[in-house]
Amino acid sequence: MLDLNSRRRDFDGFDGRVYLNTAAEGIPPKVVGESLQQYFRDKQLGMDGRIPHFEQWEQAKAEAAKMLGFEPEEIGLCSCTSEAFNLLSLALQLQTGDEVVVNELDFPAGITPWLQPTCPATVRRWKASDNRLVATDMQSLLSSKTRLVTLSLVSFYNGFTVSLEETIATIRKNSPAMIAVDVTQALGRIPLKLDGVDFVVSSTHKWILSSHGGGIVAIPKSMRDRIQVPAGGWLHIEDAFGPKRFEKATSKFGAAGFSVGMPNFPAVYALRAALNFMNQVGIARIDDVCRPMMEACYPGLKKLPIEMLTPPEPTAWAGIIAFRHPDAERLHRSLHQQNIHVMHQAGRMRVAIHGYNTMDDVEQFLTALKAELSKK
Numbered sequence: 001m002l003d004l005n006s007r008r009r010d011f012d013g014f015d016g017r018v019y020l021n022t023a024a025e026g027i028p029p030k031v032v033g034e035s036l037q038q039y040f041r042d043k044q045l046g047m048d049g050r051i052p053h054f055e056q057w058e059q060a061k062a063e064a065a066k067m068l069g070f071e072p073e074e075i076g077l078c079s080c081t082s083e084a085f086n087l088l089s090l091a092l093q094l095q096t097g098d099e100v101v102v103n104e105l106d107f108p109a110g111i112t113p114w115l116q117p118t119c120p121a122t123v124r125r126w127k128a129s130d131n132r133l134v135a136t137d138m139q140s141l142l143s144s145k146t147r148l149v150t151l152s153l154v155s156f157y158n159g160f161t162v163s164l165e166e167t168i169a170t171i172r173k174n175s176p177a178m179i180a181v182d183v184t185q186a187l188g189r190i191p192l193k194l195d196g197v198d199f200v201v202s203s204t205h206k207w208i209l210s211s212h213g214g215g216i217v218a219i220p221k222s223m224r225d226r227i228q229v230p231a232g233g234w235l236h237i238e239d240a241f242g243p244k245r246f247e248k249a250t251s252k253f254g255a256a257g258f259s260v261g262m263p264n265f266p267a268v269y270a271l272r273a274a275l276n277f278m279n280q281v282g283i284a285r286i287d288d289v290c291r292p293m294m295e296a297c298y299p300g301l302k303k304l305p306i307e308m309l310t311p312p313e314p315t316a317w318a319g320i321i322a323f324r325h326p327d328a329e330r331l332h333r334s335l336h337q338q339n340i341h342v343m344h345q346a347g348r349m350r351v352a353i354h355g356y357n358t359m360d361d362v363e364q365f366l367t368a369l370k371a372e373l374s375k376k
Ligand SMILES: Cc1ncc(COP(=O)(O)O)c(C=O)c1O
Pocket: 079, 080, 081, 082, 083, 107, 109, 152, 154, 155, 156, 182, 184, 185, 202, 203, 204, 215
């Protein structure tokens, strides 16, 4: 991370490969591999292994709290972002007449729970204008009926980074809605300031460089008593094995309610190790190292015959730049053959720049793309 020497020391597998696809899958540092081996050793202890398993659980929450700017007791762990949103939808118990605001730049995990036939709320769509989400465009969607506004801080689609302060102020002024923010494409890449957010969620396999099978939930103390997940299970149930267990089930309030059964401990070990690694490197330093690469990549792409999907203003950037080209599939294939890894989907290509990338990665990518675009 941050330079070639530490990249060689802390990671395997970058030699000869230009990896610009962290928005899909982060490359875990070696310490994450070691933590998974530790899990295996602890698992061999049988039930005694639960002591180190739950120690890792507590430490993972503490590391997540540090990175998110929350207290450890405000953090919960589950298995993925989708699971967290589904449990939130249970907790909200929306009724006919309630409204939920989603937006056009968001990932399906934050949109589809409210579109299920079992959800009686009306979904309102915050439209993107010119590939941006502008707070004033949402104003007319908000009212006393709005129960939830859900958005990603950084869009998976084009990397557009929402102005959170302005968005929160608009929502607060025009509705009593709860504000849920998915930070999957931001956490580990840019420093976060999440004041005023009611519900935070993140996947773990991208910019924080952990494994699959993890989900982080953060709920501030001020919201704790308003979020209680009415799901079955045991870990989140008060006195689940007590004498009243056949009479009632009471879920814990707040983030603890999002861990319903035996945790995915391999993912927890990986998460603790990855977050500890990233907290030591420092997210502000990662962002500082990445800015010049973003500032070189964007104008480099702008000169090429492609349609940019990421707006030009650097204040709206995190780590993603996306563009469109009719030959995206061919371009992607050819870059991949040269061991240059970016993402493509339905004509859209996406580049992701993280702290383990170098200016050389950016230059190799731009040179190869330019050469491919000139072929026909
Ligand atoms: C913003 C965002 N949220 C969530 C996810 C993934 O959700 P889940 O953890 O449920 O797979 C992604 C990408 O895969 C994403 O880009």
